[in-house]
Amino acid sequence: MRFVVLGAGAIGGAVGGGLFRAGHDVTLIARGAALPVLRSSGLTLQTPDGDEVLRVPTVASADGVRDGDVVILAVKSQHTVAALESLAGRDVTIVCAQNGVANEVEALRRFERVYGVFVWLPARHVDPGVVQVYCAPVNGVLAVGRVPVGEDETARALAAAFTEAGSDGIASADVMRLKRAKLLGNLINGIQVVIGDGEEAEALHERAMAEARACFDAAGLEYEPQLGPLGSRMSTPRPVHGEGHANSSSWQSLERGTGTIETDFLNGEIVLLGRLHGVPTPVNAAVQSLATRMAREHLPPGSLELNAHLRGLAP
Structure with missing residues (x-):
């Protein structure tokens, strides 16, 4: 090849x-x-x-x-x-x-x-x-x-x-079954760039994933329930030059000031499925809107004052 x-x-x-x-x-x-x-x-x-x-x-x-x-x-x-x-x-x-x-x-x-x-x-x-x-x-x-x-x-x-x-x-x-499961995990990327890490972000991620599972079910799309066994097949992550792997690719996009972010194809994918199949997706829609605005305005991660709106959606 x-x-x-x-x-x-x-x-x-x-x-x-x-x-x-x-x-x-x-x-x-x-x-x-x-x-x-x-x-x-x-x-x-x-x-x-x-x-x-x-x-x-x-x-x-x-x-x-x-x-x-x-x-x-x-x-x-x-x-x-x-x-x-x-x-x-x-x-x-x-x-x-x-x-x-x-x-x-x-x-x-x-x-x-x-x-x-x-x-x-x-x-x-x-x-x-x-x-x-x-x-x-x-x-x-x-x-x-x-x-x-x-x-x-x-x-x-x-x-x-x-x-x-x-x-x-x-x-x-059935590789797309695996990729849908990974998409569930990637829904936290946009949450982190808006409000950072912590219990609040984890709670919002759980809500975002619940919305996504409801959309997958409504659309008849299967996803792998457990990805853990796949992760065990690679070596344990270790620091490189004294630093570990902490930030997602979405975070890295904002750090580099690229002006774009992948959120439309992560959280936005769930919003699309929700609109097609009549499933409410308020958390994913808020994340999509806020993260996209941050990228467009070249704002660093965690800097948008409107993140209070996203925090209001946390349980």
Whole structure:
């Protein structure tokens, strides 16, 4: 397989770097400040066992993507459509290594061969070209399957490649069932950027998940009830350069002042299902609105005075 990793942030860097280290043909597509750093200095992966620099070929656009390539989407969900449109006209396999459950649908609108990846890989995009990965030697769990359902030869080959890259790669016959379960956990991301951690945030997360389960049930969508056994397949997280993995990818987006956040495809996915199936989702709707405003106004996490509205929804 020839891999093209579209997005060189935390997951794209960790997975793409691992595949390159294992001897696979890998190209990163990067943008912004990361592009010149990756080209001149390489990709720096920092793990509990030490740092390494990988000279992964890096380009600025999808112009060089060829028919037959495996394109791993590792961009945030709000950038998925633009990423897919940049690949128009190519006969490629799309692999969505992203949070949420909407990316695969967008990919299926445009490409025949689409695979979803359940990603449990604690990592952080620190600076341009620098990614911290907090588990070693097994850095995470990557379960991959055909979308909408199915385990086939390509899924098994991808799982094997992910294992070679340092993760526990698993071929899944129903990967979206796993991804919906992860979405339940990711609903806390937006809550944390608005009000931080603590008992209040946990209580709101429980309410947000209850809304989500009601929406899944109304829509007839199944989700894995327990993800714990999968988490036990990777190494225990350890500090990197003296710091542990604490903040979500949504928090990191606000820290970097990107102006966008993934909340529309996390809490917003539940709001969408609620509106389609007549299920009230007040907590998820409030989180979506407040977190999106914070990103748009370039506010740091926890700084929005209107968070009192969200706190009022806590039990």
